Amino acid sequence: MNEINVIGGGLAGVEAAWQAANSGAKVKLYEMRPVVQTPAHRTDLLAEIVCSNSLKSDEKGSAPYLLKEELRRGGSLVMEAARQTKVPAGAALAVDRGKFAELITQKIKAHKNIEIVREEVKTIPADEITIIATGPLTSDALTLEIMKMTGDDQLYFYDAIAPIVAADSINMSVAFKAARYGKGGDDYINCPMDKEQYERFYNELVEAKSVPLKRFEETHWFESCLPIEEIARRGIDTLRFGPMKPKGLPLPSTGKEPYAAVQLRQENLMADAYSLVGFQNHLKYGEQKRVLQTIPGLENADILQYGQIHRNTFINSPQILRETLQTKKNPKLFFAGQITGVEGYLESVGTGWLAGLNAARILRNEDLLVAPETSAIGALCRYVSNVETKNFQPVNITFGLLAPVSVEIRKKYRNKRERHGVQVELALKDWDEWFSKINKNSLEAHQ
Ligand SMILES: Cc1cc2nc3c(=O)[nH]c(=O)nc-3n(C[C@H](O)[C@H](O)[C@H](O)COP(=O)(O)OP(=O)(O)OC[C@H]3O[C@@H](n4cnc5c(N)ncnc54)[C@H](O)[C@@H]3O)c2cc1C
Numbered sequence: 001m002n003e004i005n006v007i008g009g010g011l012a013g014v015e016a017a018w019q020a021a022n023s024g025a026k027v028k029l030y031e032m033r034p035v036v037q038t039p040a041h042r043t044d045l046l047a048e049i050v051c052s053n054s055l056k057s058d059e060k061g062s063a064p065y066l067l068k069e070e071l072r073r074g075g076s077l078v079m080e081a082a083r084q085t086k087v088p089a090g091a092a093l094a095v096d097r098g099k100f101a102e103l104i105t106q107k108i109k110a111h112k113n114i115e116i117v118r119e120e121v122k123t124i125p126a127d128e129i130t131i132i133a134t135g136p137l138t139s140d141a142l143t144l145e146i147m148k149m150t151g152d153d154q155l156y157f158y159d160a161i162a163p164i165v166a167a168d169s170i171n172m173s174v175a176f177k178a179a180r181y182g183k184g185g186d187d188y189i190n191c192p193m194d195k196e197q198y199e200r201f202y203n204e205l206v207e208a209k210s211v212p213l214k215r216f217e218e219t220h221w222f223e224s225c226l227p228i229e230e231i232a233r234r235g236i237d238t239l240r241f242g243p244m245k246p247k248g249l250p251l252p253s254t255g256k257e258p259y260a261a262v263q264l265r266q267e268n269l270m271a272d273a274y275s276l277v278g279f280q281n282h283l284k285y286g287e288q289k290r291v292l293q294t295i296p297g298l299e300n301a302d303i304l305q306y307g308q309i310h311r312n313t314f315i316n317s318p319q320i321l322r323e324t325l326q327t328k329k330n331p332k333l334f335f336a337g338q339i340t341g342v343e344g345y346l347e348s349v350g351t352g353w354l355a356g357l358n359a360a361r362i363l364r365n366e367d368l369l370v371a372p373e374t375s376a377i378g379a380l381c382r383y384v385s386n387v388e389t390k391n392f393q394p395v396n397i398t399f400g401l402l403a404p405v406s407v408e409i410r411k412k413y414r415n416k417r418e419r420h421g422v423q424v425e426l427a428l429k430d431w432d433e434w435f436s437k438i439n440k441n442s443l444e445a446h447q
Helices: 011-022 063-073 077-084 097-110 140-150 195-207 228-232 285-292 345-363 376-384 407-412 416-446
Strands: 004-007 027-031 054-057 092-095 114-118 129-132 156-161 164-166 188-193 260-266 273-276 303-305 308-313 333-335
Touching: 004 011, 004 345, 011 027, 011 077, 011 097, 011 114, 011 129, 011 345, 054 063, 054 345, 063 077, 063 345, 063 376, 063 416, 077 092, 077 097, 077 345, 092 097, 092 260, 097 114, 129 345, 188 195, 195 228, 195 285, 285 303, 333 345, 345 376, 407 416
Parallel strands: 004 027, 004 129, 027 114, 129 333
Antiparallel strands: 054 092, 156 308, 164 273, 164 303, 188 260, 260 273
């Protein structure tokens, strides 16, 4: 009999498999690609990153940094691969997606305790320790199985991705390199607009035709990943205060900020592809090309990947999961990754990390781990398993999710930035104490 099944070889699944296998368990990692493809993945590699290559801010004192640091200190496979394949991205951590996925695939293949099975799993294995990490694009057959198990008839809503253009098709006599407020040198390419250019772009955008969706009126969008045309429909200036804000991006020629700006982020180590930051959309391809080419600097843009919509499957975790990521009904069954209702690459990795360790502990009849309440992983698990949550929606890690600091600290550090810095330091101290204790116990148990 397999000791642990991990279903889904995405970001959460590889981390879960790695942690369980390093704890001594034999793991079967099921990945349906390339036998069955998803609408977003392009390769058969494990841990394929499907959209932006950014793993978000790595600035000390930020919530995404805390999450990364917990994973780094926890021996995360994904964070090690990110370190080895990073590309310049200012204060953010971004990776060469191809090299990143190749490295992880090699490491998993080479692990003596992991067997990779290329197969679509259609039923939930009964009475075996199993982690379901099939992500936002869980196959239809398994989605139906999960619906049966949870009693839910609505497991999804819609999300959108941003377009990517070829670097050598960007007109650099108009566009310029700079990072916002000078953080990170010249890591981004920026396309500036004056008022007239902005208004022309805006009008083209709101009049462009979208790909029709079934029952579109009933579509639920994820608020922090709204398609750009949906944001635009909220008012002419919403883009200038959102994804097209010019703040901190003065024109090299005048030193003044433009009326609006489009930022493009490097996609790979070769720097031959750039994605339009915040430009996720679901316009028809012809319309999309026409609208994007009205952006100064992108008049002749060669579009390598168009913006698209995609399904986002997630369970009603507050009713289903414990903080350990086990299901309430079946302690041998775990969920991890985006399907739990966390949103984002590293949030998925964080839940995979904990589910992998816990699955291995069940095997050894050990107490299961609950991550410290001050930690980012602890906060995410608490959020998804909190029965009090009304209108459960996927979340990224933010300070709003973390356990609040003491009144003394709030009084002492009135400046939010400073307070967040202290909060992250304290959280990491808790994390180190907790992690060294569980590591020590598990080493002793193996001796
Ligand atoms: C189009 C798109 C764009 C996105 N853009 C971003 C972004 O820019 N930034 C961000 O942070 N997050 C983004 N996300 C969310 C992103 O997918 C997640 O953050 C992350 O990939 C989730 O990790 P995961 O391991 O849960 O799922 P995934 O990484 O999707 O992995 C799930 C794996 O399970 C496999 N699988 C599915 N069903 C089965 C089955 N029945 N049997 C076997 N294998 C199966 C899939 O093939 C896949 O490899 C995007 C998602 C999509 C779909």
